[in-house]
Amino acid sequence: MSRLLLVVVIFIAIYLLLKYYRKQVSKKDVLGENTSKYSENMVRCAHCGVHLPKGESLMLNYKHYCSEAHRSAHKDEPE
Ligand SMILES: [Zn+2]
Structure with a gap:
């Protein structure tokens, strides 16, 4: 026992x-919290799919875009 x-x-x-x-x-x-927080704030460009920080993205109709060119491309041709 x-x-x-x-x-x-x-x-x-x-x-x-x-x-x-x-x-x-x-x-x-x-x-390493800083890196995970950073990735949480990453958004995907609705046009080319590139990931970028939310603060640097441009928004249109609740979608994020990496540049003005991609945003205007979707403005002209909505999905
Ligand atoms: Zn893009």
């Missing part, structure tokens, strides 16, 4: 180590 207890303790120790390791990994993710 004491052997079973030892096995359980070892399993708990491994579990806690894995948990600790994952915490360390997620801390690294927090450090």
Whole structure:
């Protein structure tokens, strides 16, 4: 019975180590938050499909465009 207890303790120790390791990994993710936030704000040009930051995109009818040329191209020929 004491052997079973030892096995359980070892399993708990491994579990806690894995948990600790994952915490360390997620801390690294927090450090890289800037890049993930950046990608969240990326939008796709409705004309050519290029990805660009939302702040740099041009909008027309709730669609994003990478340049004035692509925006006007859709203005002339709506889908
Ligand atoms: Zn474009």
